[in-house]
Amino acid sequence: MYKNSLLPLLIVISMCSYAAQANELISEIETLHTYSEFGNGDVVFTTKVKDAICYGYWLNPNYGGSNKVYSALLSAFQTNTKVALTVSNGVSDQWPGSTNQYCKLIRVGLSK
Secondary structure (H helix, E strand, O other), X not given: OXXXXXHHHHHHHHHHOOOOOEEEXXXXXXXXXXXXXXXXXXXXXXXXXXXXXXXXXXXXXXXOOHHHHXXXXXXXXXXXXXXXXXXXOOHHHOOOOOOOOEXXXXXXXXXX
16 A cells, blocks of 8 residues: 555656746847737747757747836847846747747846
């Protein structure tokens, strides 16, 4: 009986090891693209400082506050201001529009 109760626990522990992690990055934005039809206006961008996992980052326009986040990204891009990003690199958070790994943007911060 002890062996049977241990197996579900091991499965849960192994699944947690594949969970998404939040990464932090500070950099200037290198490229910024918006798509009129894909994802109803998805925004994807890359940074000058490269992340070990994420090729770039994406913003889903269907999320609340996405217009404000896009405005901050555009402002930073135009003025070459560094952004502080928090992103999720989980498999389910990858942008479906590319074979490269674009991680989902969670937060963007600007500072002088």
